[in-house]
Amino acid sequence: MVRVVARRRRADRARQVADLLRRQIVLGQFPHGQLPLEAALAREFATSRNTVREALHLLREEGLVERCPGVGTTVAAEKYPHGLHRLLGLAETLHEHGEVTNQVRTMTLIEPPATVGHRLGLAPGEHVIYLERLRLLNGLPLSLDLTYLLREVGEPLFDADLAHNDIFVLLEGIAGQPLGMAELTLEAVNADPHTAAALDVPRGAALLMVERLTHLADGRPVDLEFIRFRGDRLTMRGHLNREPEE
């Protein structure tokens, strides 16, 4: 039996502690958002106070906690769960956490680039609605969404209340049928300076980027979105099965 117990660097131990604390923070497991004292954390994680201090430093760098002399360590900002179980709009998925509002930055009829037309199954020359929104939860920026919509379902949105409604719910009303399946791709990207300014995060902040092609229940693709979520404000949660369900 080979036991690999190399002497571990403090940075490795700190990362390990930070990961466990991150989960407790995200799940809201600290009463009043107050973390235990360093000494108590050191006992709990069977490590040194220096390691705990470095772990808390990592979490502060991520914007998850604040540290104040005399006050200790407190949770800085809530991180919201976006379900990966089911296709939901932002207001639908976050309704327990507050009010989602949307600032429309641009909305216009365009002849789309070939790659967009192809994904939406358009004939050459067909137009789409292009929509750009900053989405806020309880008044704080959460995501920047770039959306291409089939003209037929997108054009009626010029008259809709986009500030207070998810596109998904509006599309279902316009199309007269529910949405069906969406393909999505998730990535982590650094915020470029302009995106950082729009989302009110530091340059280079980690963003959770989602590209999502949504179809109507009848199978027609209608909505292609490129979404940048603030990494410090959102998680995605779901489950996977070892055996495919189908």
Add this chain to the structure above:
Amino acid sequence: MVRVVARRRRADRARQVADLLRRQIVLGQFPHGQLPLEAALAREFATSRNTVREALHLLREEGLVERCPGVGTTVAAEKYPHGLHRLLGLAETLHEHGEVTNQVRTMTLIEPPATVGHRLGLAPGEHVIYLERLRLLNGLPLSLDLTYLLREVGEPLFDADLAHNDIFVLLEGIAGQPLGMAELTLEAVNADPHTAAALDVPRGAALLMVERLTHLADGRPVDLEFIRFRGDRLTMRGHLNREPEE
């Protein structure tokens, strides 16, 4: 009908173009990894060459493309798709893309912090195997994985070939039953300096962080992992349905 067609900043148009190019790059749609000339891209996206140049700059900052005078813009690094359809180990999901190898940084028997013991359903005092691995695809770092395993299934791994096997496959052999369901949480985080060094990325690089609790088919939780994927080398792909499948 209200048409919102505010004059858009070049940064907004560049982001829009960058998102469309990113997708084509990730899907390998440019022959020999060579992007079209700026003038051709400007035509395709019905925008200015300055906007195209700014979009290409954004993609270079993400590490997706390289730009050389006389050579033009080429795809810098392949970005691999990790399926969100089914619970798979890294070597399983990437077998078409090359060889996954693993460097064991630490492997030891520990008394876990309360939060780990709770998630794995342990009685107080029960030990777990803690394992830390750097995972590489074709010799290049792809992820850093911190793993807590039930002692019963983790201890036999001291004698296993961890360098060339996914934990998932080894666990199924040891447990004599397949894995079942896993709960996972996805986040985007910035790389701290030590993690950045381990993964060979710049400090602050965006990482896709996955926390995953995997159960055996009989429902027992056995494997709690904290995984940091390089954001520039991996995407997660899946699909969602509007109506829950169950």
